[in-house]
Amino acid sequence: MGMTLDKEARQGLTLLSPTALYALLMLAAPLAMVVTFSFWTQNYLDIETTLTLDNYREAWSKPIYQVLMIRSLKISLLVTVVTVVLAFPIAYFLSFHVKNRKALWLFLITVPFWTSYLLRVFLWKVILGYNGVLNTALMELGLIAEPLTFILYNANAVVLTLAHAWAPFAILPIFVALEKIDRSLLEAAEDLGDGPVRRFFRITLPLAMPGVIASTLIVLIPTVGDFITPKLVGGTDGLMIANMIQIQFGKANNAPLGAALAVSSMMIVAVISLIIYAAGKKFGGRVQ
Amino acid sequence: MAAIDANDIIVLSDVTKTFGTFQALKGINAGIREGEFFSLLGPSGCGKTTLLRMIAGFDEPTTGTIDINGKPMAGISANKRPTNMVFQSYAIFPHLSVAENVGYGLKTQKMPKKEIATEVDKALDMVDLHGLGDRGAHELSGGQRQRVALARALVMRPKVILLDEPLSALDKKLRDQMQVELRSLQQTLGITFILVTHDQEEALIMSDRIAVMFEGEIAQLASPEELYRRPRTKRVASFIGVMNFLDAKLGSQDETTLTINIDALGPVQVPIDIAPAGLNPATIDAVGIRPEMLTVLGDGNDNAEHKVEGEVTGTAYYGDMTYYTVQLPGSGEPVTISMRNTAGRSVLPAGSKVMVRWGAESVVLFE
Ligand SMILES: Nc1ncnc2c1ncn2[C@@H]1O[C@H](COP(=O)(O)OP(=O)(O)OP(=O)(O)O)[C@@H](O)[C@H]1O
Ligand SMILES: [Mg+2]
Numbered sequence: 001m002g003m004t005l006d007k008e009a010r011q012g013l014t015l016l017s018p019t020a021l022y023a024l025l026m027l028a029a030p031l032a033m034v035v036t037f038s039f040w041t042q043n044y045l046d047i048e049t050t051l052t053l054d055n056y057r058e059a060w061s062k063p064i065y066q067v068l069m070i071r072s073l074k075i076s077l078l079v080t081v082v083t084v085v086l087a088f089p090i091a092y093f094l095s096f097h098v099k100n101r102k103a104l105w106l107f108l109i110t111v112p113f114w115t116s117y118l119l120r121v122f123l124w125k126v127i128l129g130y131n132g133v134l135n136t137a138l139m140e141l142g143l144i145a146e147p148l149t150f151i152l153y154n155a156n157a158v159v160l161t162l163a164h165a166w167a168p169f170a171i172l173p174i175f176v177a178l179e180k181i182d183r184s185l186l187e188a189a190e191d192l193g194d195g196p197v198r199r200f201f202r203i204t205l206p207l208a209m210p211g212v213i214a215s216t217l218i219v220l221i222p223t224v225g226d227f228i229t230p231k232l233v234g235g236t237d238g239l240m241i242a243n244m245i246q247i248q249f250g251k252a253n254n255a256p257l258g259a260a261l262a263v264s265s266m267m268i269v270a271v272i273s274l275i276i277y278a279a280g281k282k283f284g285g286r287v288q
Numbered sequence: 289m290a291a292i293d294a295n296d297i298i299v300l301s302d303v304t305k306t307f308g309t310f311q312a313l314k315g316i317n318a319g320i321r322e323g324e325f326f327s328l329l330g331p332s333g334c335g336k337t338t339l340l341r342m343i344a345g346f347d348e349p350t351t352g353t354i355d356i357n358g359k360p361m362a363g364i365s366a367n368k369r370p371t372n373m374v375f376q377s378y379a380i381f382p383h384l385s386v387a388e389n390v391g392y393g394l395k396t397q398k399m400p401k402k403e404i405a406t407e408v409d410k411a412l413d414m415v416d417l418h419g420l421g422d423r424g425a426h427e428l429s430g431g432q433r434q435r436v437a438l439a440r441a442l443v444m445r446p447k448v449i450l451l452d453e454p455l456s457a458l459d460k461k462l463r464d465q466m467q468v469e470l471r472s473l474q475q476t477l478g479i480t481f482i483l484v485t486h487d488q489e490e491a492l493i494m495s496d497r498i499a500v501m502f503e504g505e506i507a508q509l510a511s512p513e514e515l516y517r518r519p520r521t522k523r524v525a526s527f528i529g530v531m532n533f534l535d536a537k538l539g540s541q542d543e544t545t546l547t548i549n550i551d552a553l554g555p556v557q558v559p560i561d562i563a564p565a566g567l568n569p570a571t572i573d574a575v576g577i578r579p580e581m582l583t584v585l586g587d588g589n590d591n592a593e594h595k596v597e598g599e600v601t602g603t604a605y606y607g608d609m610t611y612y613t614v615q616l617p618g619s620g621e622p623v624t625i626s627m628r629n630t631a632g633r634s635v636l637p638a639g640s641k642v643m644v645r646w647g648a649e650s651v652v653l654f655e
Contacts, residue, residue: 187346188379190366192393192444202392206383 038259055260072240076223079162087170095178128152153235170215177211213280297322303352314504327491330501336484372441374451380425387421411443532623552616579626581650585643600640
């Protein structure tokens with residue numbers, strides 16, 4: 001007979017199985033490939049399949065990879081902070097001050113998705129460029145004499161572009177968490193003597209923490225591995241680890257090293273995510 | 289309307305509240321005395337919560353004023369008022385422990401940690417939650433949550449504690465117990481309590497005075513006993529307990545006495561001062577008699593002054609009491625009569641011919 005499952009569990013599994021199968025094929029299989037690759041060696045045109053840790057040794061010791069990894073983390077953490085800090089007031093406004101048209105506002109937040117990401121990055125190029133919209137406007141207004149150069153082809157531009165791109169993803173989880181807060185809790189806090197600011201830090205923020213953590217992870221994890229944005233607006237000192245991984249798989253023709261870099265950055269991101277999750281839990285207190 | 293005293297801790301003057309075009313409160317005037325247990329009683333939607341929230345400072349009156357402790361409260365937000373609220377949903381902070389919940393307001397006041405701990409322990413003792421300070425909010429039963437909410441308000445030592453249907457989520461047994469506990473706690477501490485409830489029994493048991501509200505107005509403000517014995521209107525009478533209404537007309541009147549002809553019972557003389565102030569006796573069309581003021585006599589051998597023949601049409605047995613419905617002479621509605629089931633008194637079956645005894649002093653007149 002083997003395992004017996006009750007009806008509900010079997011139904012659930014049946015419903016899940018197409019998704020599970022798809023996820024297995026599309027996610028787990030390539031991942032397994034990458035992990036396997038990272039223990040092999042590239043010999044010009046063919047691959048040596050003896051298992052080795054050499055790729056990892058190189059990935060973790062060579063300064064260029066360290067620099068790129070640290071820069072990637074810095075940029076994506078900065079992007080995350082900027083995005084979440086910008087998203088919070090919007091979500092707060094939506095949840096607490098919009099009375100009738102919440103659905104419409106949520107819909108408007110998705111408007112940027114109506115064009116492709118590539119197009120939006122190009123738009124930022126147009127805005128931030130040497131002869132771009134921003135510089136021209138500021139010069140016309142006489143606020144600057146020379147075009148600003150620190151706004152394109154560097155890390156700042158990457159942060160700005162990514163933050164803008166990810167804001168909607170950050171707004172929604174925070175909005176949902178804020179919506180779930182029982183309004184009588186806020187009244188109770190006020191009743192017990194808290195002004196708006198104290199109340200925000202003692203009640204609203206801790207209770208919104210699950211949403212803030214979700215937003216943080218949603219933004220942080222993919223941005224560490226982003227390569228389009230740094231490529232288009234990052235210049236040379238805006239390059240990130242994913243650009244290097246791409247180079248290894250492509251021009252440099254060293255897939256095993258690329259794989260080792262990819263696996264390493266994945267592990268680092270995983271550790272950081274867990275730390276953030278744990279910290280958020282602690283700050284959010286006993287709330288489930 | 290009860291006169292407003294300058295010493296009242298809360299004075300409501302012509303308080304109205306309008307939501308859009310809907311007038312939820314239509315001119316509330318009342319004074320709440322220091323140290324009393326005051327109840328706002330009324331059916332759902334009559335504006336009790338609205339009024340309580342305006343006293344707490346979560347809402348401002350559309351017109352009119354609220355004074356607390358001699359100070360006008362206009363523009364003073366909830367965190368600056370000498371009131372604390374026990375919410376209907378209890379509003380226990382889910383991310384804090386019981387002790388942190390109870391000490392919440394003291395922390396805001398920057399009281400030293402040690403003192404907070406002492407105060408919190410005292411408050412938890414008061415509500416019988418000794419030793420539960422470390423529990424999380426989600427580890428509490430409904431009754432315990434209620435007590436935490438109460439302790440959280442008590443610990444602030446406010447002038448006034450506001451309670452919005454604090455017991456409505458509890459089961460009957462726990463509710464009965466909490467009614468007694470709340471009342472005795474209030475009497476021990478001497479803090480003014482304002483309770484919102486739609487449960488007339490709860491209001492009667494707990495309160496010093498009750499304001500009965502209908503549709504945004506106070507219909508009567510009086511002690512439980514006066515409300516029960518002398519309801520001013522038929523509506524108040526039927527909201528508080530059970531009342532039999534009997535068709536009646538004024539027979540004659542002099543300086544001190546009204547003679548009223550009750551269709552089912554015959555003429556009766558009542559002192560004129562039982563009539564609500566301002567009543568024109570000529571407009572009387574009915575009188576009220578409570579079920580316990582009527583007595584069913586099985587054999588009819590009784591030398592009472594007022595008695596009348598009737599027929600039992602139904603009985604409802606409650607253990608300690610039996611409720612009879614009895615058809616009196618004439619075509620009026622049958623009356624309800626309650627009888628204690630004392631030793632030796634058996635329940636009469638429907639169809640029994642009985643004598644019903646009543647007293648002139650039990651007659652109630654309405655506006
Ligand atoms: N914010 C609001 N906007 C519009 N109408 C409201 C608002 N708050 C209350 N009302 C209306 O005012 C009336 C009184 O409401 P309130 O909550 O004071 O009733 P209540 O006496 O507490 O009733 P319940 O016993 O059901 O709690 C109701 O008809 C309600 O619909
Ligand atoms: Mg209410």
